[in-house]
Amino acid sequence: MKIILAPMEGVVDPVMRDVLTRIGGIDLCVTEFVRISDRLLPEHVYYRLAPELRNGGRTEAGVPVVVQLLGSDPALMAENAVRAAQLGAPGIDLNFGCPAKTVNKNRGGAVLLDTPDDIHAIVAAVRKAVPSSVPVTAKMRLGNQDKALALDNARAIRDAGADGLAVHARTKREGYRPPAHWEWIARIREAVPEIPLTANGEVWSWDDYCRCREASGCDDVMIGRGLVSRPDLARSISRRLAGEPEQALDWPQLQPVLRGYFERMVREMAPGYVHGRLKQWLNQMKRHYPEAETLFGEIKRLRDIDALRQALAGAEEPAAA
Known part of the structure; x- marks a missing residue:
């Protein structure tokens, strides 16, 4: 299977x-x-x-x-x-x-x-x-x-x-x-x-x-x-x-994954593509995570890499509190 x-x-x-x-x-x-x-x-x-x-x-x-x-x-x-x-x-x-x-x-x-x-x-x-x-x-x-x-x-x-x-x-x-x-x-x-x-x-x-x-x-x-x-x-x-507990990832647990994805894109893609790919993934994830829609709204007009990085860091703050 x-x-x-x-x-x-x-x-x-x-x-x-x-x-x-x-x-x-x-x-x-x-x-x-x-x-x-x-x-x-x-x-x-x-x-x-x-x-x-x-x-x-x-x-x-x-x-x-x-x-x-x-x-x-x-x-x-x-x-x-x-x-x-x-x-x-x-x-x-x-x-x-x-x-x-x-x-x-x-x-x-x-x-x-x-x-x-x-x-x-x-x-x-x-x-x-x-x-x-x-x-x-x-x-x-x-x-x-x-x-x-x-x-x-x-x-x-x-x-x-x-x-x-x-x-x-x-x-x-x-x-x-x-x-x-x-x-x-x-x-x-x-x-x-x-x-x-x-x-x-x-x-x-x-x-x-x-x-x-x-x-x-x-x-x-x-x-x-x-x-x-x-x-x-x-x-x-x-x-x-396998008959094991599901252990679904919640939004705070996904933050390191999202941040890692972003940093990989920064390293491997032309800067002009990073915003679009990040926005695209958040748009998909909002089906299961309402927090993704909130973050999407915050970054949808951002293009600068540092500004995007700051927005992602801000999304992690509630999880660290």
Whole structure:
């Protein structure tokens, strides 16, 4: 029963992966997609998007990080998959779910769900090129505009030799609007029982996790926004599965985590991006922590690094009192 940290473009970057896996409960991570368009990418691109490759393909907490590729040219996808594997990626994941208009316009992500034959060609080329010791998996939505080809796409991925499939239980058209159609994942499991399935979508709590597993029939669950909004969610689920006390993190306990995240961004990102990333995370966390909304209001117009640092220090003062 694995809990997998979902790839989220512009959100779950290397810094966020490090922060969340240190808290615990996450068994596997998938990188933001590496976009493959017209060439074999140089090594430095992979090291920038997946610096864990320099650490045996794992975060500092020891959690494996699979490299996700996005593109539509089977030969180029295969060539880049080989490069990622040679650099130490513990697995290759193929993106057939991204809903972004710019990506879809260039025949990447969810738009490929309209053409199962193309999906088959991509997966088959990558599986053939990558050593058998390196798992090749895929992530798909239930469809582009509708669910008519959901089972065909899953069969195409299976027939091409994939080692696993994660299904986001909505179409591209449905975006991220509730509900997630977990029952459709159960239908896909019946259609492709030969490969492991991972359920994804709308898991925000222990109850959601249980209902998702029951409805989908999947042991493994991939969580994205739920883990960003509640950083200890995976740990809490893992502890409950083990029959241990949940030990949820309260807001004061999260302050060192938030401060560490901020300081990592200051060191590793251009100054102009720090404010946006901090604000983005607080905006996600306010779903579970009302204090995050208060802090968001205090920093939303701040740009200066020192001013942001002071605001974070101020948020810690009640916990120290």
